[in-house]
Amino acid sequence: MDDDELLAAAKRGNGEAFATFYRRHRDLVLAYLRRRVRDPELAFDLAAETFAAALISLRRYEPGRGPAAAWLLGIAHNKLLESLRRGRVEAAARRRLRHEPIALADEDLLAVDERAAAGTAALERLPDDQREAIRLRVIDEREYADIAAELRTSPQVVRQRVSRGLRTLRTRMGERS
Amino acid sequence: VSAFDTLENQLRDSARRRPGRRRAARLVPLVALAAVAVFLLARGPNASDEREAVAPASTWAPTLDTSLTRSPVPAEQLATYGVLRRPQNAGDRSPAVERMISRIEDSMALGVRVDSVRRLYHQNGRNVVLVSVEVLRMDPRDPRDDVRDGLCLMTGSDNGSSGATCGSFADARSGRMRYPMPPRGLAPDGTKRVTIRVKGGRTISITPRDNYYDASWIGEGGAVGIARPRFIR
Numbered sequence: 001m002d003d004d005e006l007l008a009a010a011k012r013g014n015g016e017a018f019a020t021f022y023r024r025h026r027d028l029v030l031a032y033l034r035r036r037v038r039d040p041e042l043a044f045d046l047a048a049e050t051f052a053a054a055l056i057s058l059r060r061y062e063p064g065r066g067p068a069a070a071w072l073l074g075i076a077h078n079k080l081l082e083s084l085r086r087g088r089v090e091a092a093a094r095r096r097l098r099h100e101p102i103a104l105a106d107e108d109l110l111a112v113d114e115r116a117a118a119g120t121a122a123l124e125r126l127p128d129d130q131r132e133a134i135r136l137r138v139i140d141e142r143e144y145a146d147i148a149a150e151l152r153t154s155p156q157v158v159r160q161r162v163s164r165g166l167r168t169l170r171t172r173m174g175e176r177s
Numbered sequence: 178v179s180a181f182d183t184l185e186n187q188l189r190d191s192a193r194r195r196p197g198r199r200r201a202a203r204l205v206p207l208v209a210l211a212a213v214a215v216f217l218l219a220r221g222p223n224a225s226d227e228r229e230a231v232a233p234a235s236t237w238a239p240t241l242d243t244s245l246t247r248s249p250v251p252a253e254q255l256a257t258y259g260v261l262r263r264p265q266n267a268g269d270r271s272p273a274v275e276r277m278i279s280r281i282e283d284s285m286a287l288g289v290r291v292d293s294v295r296r297l298y299h300q301n302g303r304n305v306v307l308v309s310v311e312v313l314r315m316d317p318r319d320p321r322d323d324v325r326d327g328l329c330l331m332t333g334s335d336n337g338s339s340g341a342t343c344g345s346f347a348d349a350r351s352g353r354m355r356y357p358m359p360p361r362g363l364a365p366d367g368t369k370r371v372t373i374r375v376k377g378g379r380t381i382s383i384t385p386r387d388n389y390y391d392a393s394w395i396g397e398g399g400a401v402g403i404a405r406p407r408f409i410r
Contacts, residue, residue, distance in 0.1 A: 010192045013192065013193055013194075014192065014193075015188075015189035015190060015191075015192040015193035016189060017192070018188055018189060018191075018192035019185050019186075019188060019189040019192070022184070022185055022188050023185065026181065036401070044180060047184075048184050051184070051188055052188070052191070055188060055191055055192055081342060081356075081357070084353075084357060085342065085344055085348065085353055085354060087353075094187075097187070097191040098191075099187045099191070100187070102180045102183050102184060102187075103180075104180050105180070107179070108179055108180040108181070111179060111180075111181060115181075143334060145302075145334075
């Protein structure tokens, strides 16, 4: 199943579909967050809040407007900004879902870094043009028009590279999990 | 069982419990709005922004997804940000700005002070807009988290995409309300330079204009702010 199918199934209450979506994108989200926060516990906390918020937001997810991974990373980015603004990681989405806090053991902290590294490595293995497009669009959050100007191509081509790259990442990470 | 397994189990169980919940839509507008929060403003300040004032008694009434109000901007905001004291001009009320503020939904803010809307920056189809609101909803489900008299700094493009970072006056005044990548935000009146520590250990210095600073003006579009800015008077 592709991401859109998984999310559509999750909207209908298919828990396994959302669990698959989580496993598929967990490393990418951690790679994104771990680059921006100092400690692995904070990265895990933000990732947990990101997936909880994504689950709550499912009804508003619109298939076809862009890769689901970009939507998810947009939520991760929002959670990151929110935590910077408030000086703490919010647990609003997790509270709403009635999730119990998760205590991290030492091996979990190591696993956060391993998974973040795996996400980064998967990104590194992409073809240069796709990796660069994803970095600029998804990680650095630049506008398509900006990226196109910098890479001397069209916004459409950039969109294609981002989309293909994320699809490849999704497949590879899906194979790993 | 690892923490990752526990999280997966929690998400799986929650997804099973939540089919068709209408309440879910409440959180998303804020997420969707902020999810596109960071844009790169690649050029320097614009000297050719529209400056002609429009009549204060004008009945500009943009269509919003939340309530608008003509209540006055709080005195402390007026005293701190000169842009709020100048008359509103045509750029402040341009269609692009109207599209941007139309993205503010009631899950995010109540009582958008329509006369406070100011375009701080406009270049190459990019806009940065300051808006004062009566109530900022930090958590749409919990009114106890509401903030009175908030400010939102919105960024967006003429084609309609937009994002926002919002906070209390104290958040804005202290520099906490900002975009970290590249560093951008509000600077109070009298600020000659804004200095910010960025990832890698360097400190960069930006001259603000119209109460706004943006690291991309000095070729630091790729910088990531790792500390609050300092406003040098």
